[in-house]
Amino acid sequence: MLEPIAVYYEYCDLDWKVTEKTIENHLLIFMTDGMMDYFVNGEKFTLCKGDALYVPMGALRSARHMAKQKHEMYVAHFHYEKESYTLPVLEESSGRQAAIFNQAYYSQRFSLLTQQWLRKHNFYQVACHYNLLELLTLLNIELTHQENPAANNLVMQIQEYIADHYREKIELKKLAKLVDRTPSYISTVFHTVTGQTITEYIQQIRLSAARDLLTKSHMTIGEISNYLGFCEQSYFNKVFKKAIGVPPSAFMKEHKQKSSFQSR
Numbered sequence: 001m002l003e004p005i006a007v008y009y010e011y012c013d014l015d016w017k018v019t020e021k022t023i024e025n026h027l028l029i030f031m032t033d034g035m036m037d038y039f040v041n042g043e044k045f046t047l048c049k050g051d052a053l054y055v056p057m058g059a060l061r062s063a064r065h066m067a068k069q070k071h072e073m074y075v076a077h078f079h080y081e082k083e084s085y086t087l088p089v090l091e092e093s094s095g096r097q098a099a100i101f102n103q104a105y106y107s108q109r110f111s112l113l114t115q116q117w118l119r120k121h122n123f124y125q126v127a128c129h130y131n132l133l134e135l136l137t138l139l140n141i142e143l144t145h146q147e148n149p150a151a152n153n154l155v156m157q158i159q160e161y162i163a164d165h166y167r168e169k170i171e172l173k174k175l176a177k178l179v180d181r182t183p184s185y186i187s188t189v190f191h192t193v194t195g196q197t198i199t200e201y202i203q204q205i206r207l208s209a210a211r212d213l214l215t216k217s218h219m220t221i222g223e224i225s226n227y228l229g230f231c232e233q234s235y236f237n238k239v240f241k242k243a244i245g246v247p248p249s250a251f252m253k254e255h256k257q258k259s260s261f262q263s264r
Contacts, residue, residue, distance in 0.1 A: 002132045003125070005077040007117035012036070012071050020062035025077040026090070027055040028135060030100070030110050034071025038063045040095030047073075050103040052139045054089050054096045061095075074110040078132060087133075087195035089140045098142035109135055122254050126245050130204075137194055144193045154179050155193045158186065159201070166205045167229045172198065206230075207243050214248055215255045221248045 005025050012034070020039075029038070030052045038045045039062045040055050046066060047053055055061055057080075065071065080090055089096055100106045113131040116124050145152035157179050162170060175198065176183040190198050206228045213224045225236035241247045246254075 001081045002129045002136075003079040003081070004113070004117055004128045004132060005079060007074075007076045007114050007128070009074055009111075009114055010072065012065070012073070014065060014068060014070060016065060016071075018061065018063035020060060023055060023057060023059055023061050026057045026080050027053075027061075028076045028078070028132070028139070029053045029055070030074045030106060030135075032072045032074065032107055034069045035066035036063055036069075036071050036073075037066050038095070043095060045095055045097045047097065050099050052098055052100050052106070052135075052142070054092065054136070054139060056090075056092055056094070059093075059095065074107070074114065076110075076113065076132060076135075087136055087140045088192070089136060089143060090195075096139070096143055098139055098146060100138065100142060102138075106135065106138060109138075123245065123251070126243075137196070140195060141193060151189050151193055154181070154186065155190055158190060158198065162198075162202055162205060166202060166209070167227065169229065170202060203239060203243070207240060210236075210240060210248070211244070211251070214252045221252070224248070 029047070031047045031049050033049050035046065035048045038047055038053060038055075040059050042060070045053055048066075082090075109131060113128060113135065116127045116131065121127075141152060141155070158175055161175065161178055172183045172187065176186050179186060181189075187198060190196070190201070194201065196204070210224055210228055213219055213227070214221075217224075219227065221236070222233045225233040228236070230236035230239070237247050237249075240251070244251060
């Protein structure tokens with residue numbers, strides 16, 4: 001489980017610096033403007049706009065401005081408790097830096113994480129977990145792309161197909177044929193790059209769509225279950241509750257109550 005400890009957007013003036021100290025939490029930084037030098041266990045990382053940096057818990061870190069430039073960044077301090085899945089970046093003992101390909105999307109997702117953390121609505125812990133997981137996954141994809149572009153491109157092809165067909169029954173054999181590889185090979189590569197199995201990723205996409213439909217459509221829970229390709233509504237309820245923490249009915253009710261309160 002990923003548990004945010006503090007999430008914020010920081011405008012750093014010319015007097016800004018971080019004195020050398022051992023960090024007590026894991027840390028994710030995303031630069032939105034300017035430049036700075038960040039030191040992790042003595043290793044120097046020069047960060048500029050569009051760069052993300054992961055710093056592991058227990059690392060000795062410090063930071064300073066680069067060339068007397070002001071800079072701006074999103075910052076997330078978090079705890080990490082290893083589950084059945086993990087991301088390779090979270091197993092690192094040193095800092096890892098990568099330039100994010102889709103900077104606008106990454107910034108938007110970090111902004112959403114920050115808003116959820118500050119608002120602390122009823123399900124903010126679950127929402128923060130999934131948003132932080134997405135940010136770390138995207139960073140891991142960029143790191144893997146640096147090391148193995150072919151593997152990253154293969155995963156992107158699979159993800160694009162899932163995005164277009166997640167309402168259908170997606171068989172591993174069909175995905176393997178799509179990229180001209182064996183089912184075993186694509187399963188291993190997908191998990192290495194994303195930290196998730198293909199089945200977990202498909203469920204994540206379906207549940208994301210389910211949350212949108214539960215809050216933004218007039219469809220019933222049964223209709224949403226059928227629309228998203230779940231075999232039975234009872235199974236949909238079980239999967240949704242396990243991932244989100246509450247059944248779809250409670251999630252929908254809470255959202256309607258919140259919307260009613262805000263409209264007063």
